[in-house]
Amino acid sequence: MWEVDVPIERVGTGERGVHVFTGLAENGRQARQAAQRAWETALLHTMADQDIPAAARRADWSARGLRPGWDLRWDQATHKCIDLDL
Numbered sequence: 001m002w003e004v005d006v007p008i009e010r011v012g013t014g015e016r017g018v019h020v021f022t023g024l025a026e027n028g029r030q031a032r033q034a035a036q037r038a039w040e041t042a043l044l045h046t047m048a049d050q051d052i053p054a055a056a057r058r059a060d061w062s063a064r065g066l067r068p069g070w071d072l073r074w075d076q077a078t079h080k081c082i083d084l085d086l
Contacts, residue, residue: 001022001023001024001059001081001082001084002022002023002024002025002028002031002034002079002080002081002082003020003021003022003079003080003081003082004021004022004031004032004034004035004077004078004079005019005021005077005078005079005080006018006019006020006021006035006039006072006073006074006076007072007073007077008067008070008071008072008073009070009071009073010067010069010070010071011069011070011071017070019039019063019065019066019070019072021034021035021038021039021061021063022061022082023035023038023055023059023060023061023062024059024060024061028079028080028081031079032074032077032079034061035061035063035077035079036074037061038061038062038063039063039066039072041053041063042062042063042064042066043066046066046068052064052066
């Protein structure tokens with residue numbers, strides 16, 4: 001399981017935060033790619049005035065809770081492996 005943290009900034013306000021994506025991937029590069037695909041899919045659905053698809057399973061990548069007017073800074077994204085063996 002991987003976590004990808006993407007800094008976000010609200011246009012024109014200077015407000016900042018982080019959008020967190022999680023899901024299964026073989027490595028960090030694939031995790032970032034999967035997170036970005038989930039975001040792109042959500043963005044396309046939003047632009048078409050459709051509901052953002054929910055993940056079928058908890059480990060699937062999805063992009064719920066996107067906020068209009070916030071820019072995702074993919075160039076500053078970080079990723080880390082999540083150890084589920086607690």
